[in-house]
Each structure stands twice: as C-alpha cells, then as structure tokens.
Amino acid sequence: MSFQDKSIQCSDCGTTFTFSAEEQELFQSRGYTNEPKRCPSCRQARKSERYGNDSYSRNTPRQMFRVTCADCGKDTEVPFEPRTGRPVYCSDCYRKVRLSR
Ligand SMILES: [Zn+2]
Numbered sequence: 671m672s673f674q675d676k677s678i679q680c681s682d683c684g685t686t687f688t689f690s691a692e693e694q695e696l697f698q699s700r701g702y703t704n705e706p707k708r709c710p711s712c713r714q715a716r717k718s719e720r721y722g723n724d725s726y727s728r729n730t731p732r733q734m735f736r737v738t739c740a741d742c743g744k745d746t747e748v749p750f751e752p753r754t755g756r757p758v759y760c761s762d763c764y765r766k767v768r769l770s771r
C-alpha cells in the first residue's frame with residue numbers, strides 16, 4: 671500500500687498542514703494508528719511545554735490571556751494568544767465545540 675500526502679487541520683491553531691507520505695510511513699512503522707492532530711509547530715510547542723514542565727514551570731506560571739468566550743460570553747483565560755478572527759471558548763464550551771465537530 672502506498673501513502674499519499676494528506677491535508678489535516680490542526681486542532682490547536684486551525685492551520686491546515688500536510689501529513690506527508692513519508693511521515694505517514696514513519697508513523698506506521700512506529701506502530702501509530704492515529705493521524706497527527708496538530709501541525710508541526712504546535713506539536714513542537716507541546717513537546718517543549720512538556721519538557722519544561724518538570725523542571726521550571728512550577729516557578730514560571732504559563733502566560734494566560736484574558737478572553738471572552740465566543741459561545742457563552744463568559745470571561746475566561748486561555749494558555750495561548752487568541753488569534754483575531756478565530757473564536758475562543760471557555761473550557762466548557764471548548765469541549766462542546768470539539769465534540770460537535
Ligand atoms: Zn497548529
């Protein structure tokens with residue numbers, strides 16, 4: 671079976687990225703069955719976040735951004751910088767929105 675480049679929308683930032691044939695092959699050879707959900711830069715960000723966690727993030731709180739939930743209008747904080755033109759949700763609504771996709 672041969673692989674073909676695939677376009678996937680990042681679940682974090684919404685960017686469409688290419689899941690290339692080589693990457694799919696690599697994924698399969700490592701036994702991963704799920705497609706990546708995030709674009710390479712978000713994956714990278716996640717990774718460094720995770721590594722940073724144990725060592726120093728206890729003293730360095732994550733930067734939070736104040737936003738108004740696009741669904742219920744509640745004030746909330748998100749750990750990423752909201753992009754203009756993209757709705758931001760509080761954690762409750764975010765869960766709902768994700769599930770309904
Ligand atoms: Zn992304």
Ligand SMILES: [Zn+2]
Pocket residue numbers: 739740741742743744759760761762763764
């Ligand atoms: Zn909400």
